[in-house]
Amino acid sequence: MSTRKASLTDKQTKNGTSKYVLERCASINEYYDSAFKVMLLGDSAVGKTCVLVRFKDGAFLGGNFIATVGIDFRNKVVDVDNLKVKLQIWDTAGQERFRSVTHAYYRDAQALLLLYDITSKSSFDNIRAWLTEIHEYAQKDVVIMLLGNKSDMAAERVVKMEEGEKLAKEYGVPFMETSAKTGVNVELAFLAIAKELKHRATQQPNEPKFQIHDYIESQKHKSGCCSLM
Numbered sequence: 269m270s271t272r273k274a275s276l277t278d279k280q281t282k283n284g285t286s287k288y289v290l291e292r293c294a295s296i297n298e299y300y301d302s303a304f305k306v307m308l309l310g311d312s313a314v315g316k317t318c319v320l321v322r323f324k325d326g327a328f329l330g331g332n333f334i335a336t337v338g339i340d341f342r343n344k345v346v347d348v349d350n351l352k353v354k355l356q357i358w359d360t361a362g363q364e365r366f367r368s369v370t371h372a373y374y375r376d377a378q379a380l381l382l383l384y385d386i387t388s389k390s391s392f393d394n395i396r397a398w399l400t401e402i403h404e405y406a407q408k409d410v411v412i413m414l415l416g417n418k419s420d421m422a423a424e425r426v427v428k429m430e431e432g433e434k435l436a437k438e439y440g441v442p443f444m445e446t447s448a449k450t451g452v453n454v455e456l457a458f459l460a461i462a463k464e465l466k467h468r469a470t471q472q473p474n475e476p477k478f479q480i481h482d483y484i485e486s487q488k489h490k491s492g493c494c495s496l497m
C-alpha cells in the first residue's frame with residue numbers, strides 16, 4: 269500500500285521573490301528491489317524541474333519560470349528486467365548561488381543527468397565547467413548522461429545536435445536530445461540510467477557488461493529514425 273503526502277517546496281520567481289509551491293511527495297511505502305540516487309544538474313532554466321515532472325507525472329510545467337531554490341527530490345519506481353528499481357531523483361537549483369548546497373549532495377549520487385538547453389549557447393558552453401565540478405565532487409564511477417533539452421524549440425535552436433554528440437563523445441558519456449514539453453526521450457533517458465545502475469549492482473563476474481550506448485541506439489532503431497532527436 270502506498271501513502272501520499274503533500275510537501276511545501278521553496279521555489280523562487282525570476283525577479284527574486286520567494287514563494288512556496290505545493291508539490292506531491294513520492295509514495296513512501298512503495299515496494300522495490302534496489303534504489304539509486306540520481307541528480308539533475310545544469311544551468312538555471314535548462315529545464316531540470318520540467319524533465320523531472322515529465323518523467324514522474326507525465327505532465328509539462330509550462331507558464332512562468334520558477335527557479336528551484338536549493339534542492340528537492342522525487343521518487344519513481346521503474347521496471348528493469350522484472351525487478352523494481354527505485355530512482356530517487358534530486359532536482360538541483362542551477363543558479364550559481366546555490367552551488368555550495370548542491371555540492372554536498374554529489375557524493376551520494378550514483379548517476380548524474382547533465383542538461384543544457386539547445387536554445388542557449390551559454391548553457392552548452394558551461395557543460396565543461398559542470399563536468400569539472402562533477403569530477404571534483406562526485407564519486408569516481410558515477411554514471412553521467414548529457415541531455416540537450418527543449419528539442420521541440422527547433423526555430424530557436426542555437427546548439428546543433430552534432431555539437432552535443434561531439435562533446436558527449438569527448439567525455440565518453442551517452443547523449444540524447446530531450447523535450448520536457450513533448451516528452452521525447454525523457455523516459456528513455458531515465459530508463460537507460462536505471463538499467464545501467466541495476467546491471468552494475470547485480471552483475472556477475474562472467475556476465476557481459478550492460479552497454480548503455482548500445483541500449484540507447486537499439487531503442488532509437490526500435491521506434492524509427494528520429495526518436496532520439
Ligand SMILES: Nc1nc2c(ncn2[C@@H]2O[C@H](COP(=O)(O)OP(=O)(O)OP(=O)(O)O)[C@@H](O)[C@H]2O)c(=O)[nH]1
Nearest residue numbers: 312313314315316317318335336362418447448449
Ligand atoms: N519549450 C520547452 N520549454 C521548456 C522545456 N523544458 C523546460 N522548459 C521551460 O523552461 C523554463 C525553465 O524550466 P525549469 O524546469 O524550471 O528549469 P530548471 O533547469 O529547473 O531551472 P532552475 O530551477 O533555476 O535550475 C520554464 O519556463 C519551462 O516551462 C522543454 O523541453 N521545451
